[in-house]
Amino acid sequence: MAFVTPALGQSLLRLFTVQGSWNYERMQGIGVGVAEEPLLRPLVRNGDQTAYRAAVARGAHFFNAHPYLCGLVVGAAARAEHERAAPEQVERLRAALCGPLGSLGDRLVWTGWLPCTTALAIAGVALGLGLPAVGAFLVVYNLGHVALRWWALRAGWAYGLRVGSALHQPLLQRAAAWSGPAMALAVGLALPLAARYLAAPFPTGARAVLAGLAATGTALLVWRRGQLDGLRFGLLLLVAALVVGQAWR
């Protein structure tokens, strides 16, 4: 994978905006098309734009996966277009990448790397490390983030229609297997620390009330899952506190 071309760089930059025009109709489609377009420009031959325009139109069709992994489809579809793959083949490739890339990315990042690193940031803040813990989170998280985007685009562009084999990358498989347990461990670690940190300023009596409310609330939310979301539960609790605060002065 020695080819780092200006077009690839431009495509990567555009990938950082891939969800900028997210919508219910094509989801990430427009953004994926925009990111793929620089890689498609060589398809213009002697002023004939037919192949280029057809490829651009395909590139912007419905797509949705994890944003950090969109580079795989951008690279792979562009490579397939360069190799003059049949239009149906490119469409099938895009359709088949949607779900798996979404699922893999959700497991790797949304329920893995991200909550894992924010939990460590919470733990850091709770242990009194302050702003440096927040800074460290941003740096560490984004090392993984940018590396994943860059790897995805390069792998897609290198493998084209055989992009499935790029996903067999052992590091990726190991990361996917460990992301869940690592997240569970890190958030587990952070919760008691956060509780102690947030409860510290309150007097003992208030802390007991806090612990009781938190335990009851957790039980309620687990029991009524699907019917009561976190935000509404929080608001209900606060409105109750406002009413009690007015009545019991």
Next chain:
Amino acid sequence: MSLELQLVLLAWGTLVGLDLISVPQMMIARPIVAGPVAGAILGDVATGLALGVVFELFQYDILPVGAARYPEYGPATVAAVSAAQAGAGTFGLGFGVLVGLTTGLLGGVSLHLVHRLNARAVDASAAALEAGDPRVLLRLHVAGIVRDAARAALVTGVGLVLAQLTRLFLAGAYTLRGVAGLAVAGVAGALAVGTAGTLRRVGRGPGLRWFVAGLAGGSVVAWLS
């Protein structure tokens, strides 16, 4: 609070809101980042950190998959830190959580509206898109980003106004006990939502053991330190 400070908060909240979905998703949209920076802007890092932790816990309730709708806690945390200036020290926290959750709800609705407007714009340009016109494609994309920026600014603005109203009118109507009670409710809510959200995410599979191990480890560290 001076107008200059409010404007800096507005700018920060806009960047935070834009980061969540559009550009560049480097997670300054996470409360644990958005809150402390807002705190630093107001010269009150401690409150920023505390509210950052509170809303980060609320955030554990959310899984951003597909077209699912969810609240937006980035600009909300910025507004929350502003609202918390109503009470001295930790006791302003409750007002912060109240304003933050309300703003988060608005943020979620606004995201939905922008995604709908984007869909309408895409629909209107369907013919040019099918013809593979790269200029139309780029224009649609940039328009989407501009819409999201305007949305983020609007949500942050509304949040900051709510914060201002809270400081002016609501805070004075409560005794110290009432203010503390509100803070207790806010913190308890965050802990409950964070725990329940994580439990849901961990599932009943092998992850549960790791979660329990983490809880045990965290409790020991909390006890010792």
Next chain:
Amino acid sequence: MTIALYRIDDRLIHGQVVVGWGQPLNLGFVVLVDDAVRDSPWEQDLYRMGVPPHIEVVFASVAEAARGLPQWEADSRTGILLAGDIATLAALGANSHQIKRINVGGIHHRTGRRERLRYVYLTDAEAAQLRELAARGIEITAQDVPTARPVPVAEFT
């Protein structure tokens, strides 16, 4: 346990399925019913990639799925049966009487389809097909993730 969900989702296996439904259901297996994917090793390879190793993925054609249903229904693990379009589940439903409930998880925009819900776009023919399945006594609701409200078929067709 049994097959907990008969789901129509044109992205087949993705985050909403594996994480959104998979975690709370403690998912043990996924049956992916699609004639084209059944005969395409590279696509199977991709779909398997999106699923954690402890969840088994079974690829089946419509005919195989109709034969396999009783066995999956009797499985001790919890499973999800996925199809990419209405026609596939309708064909499966016609061949067996096991399907009592259908979950419409995501059918996205394509030329000719109109928005019914933010994650359900249908042509008029597809909407009629769903109503017809409902008239046969199958309970049909649209619901993308477990935390969302299940929308009855009458509200979106």
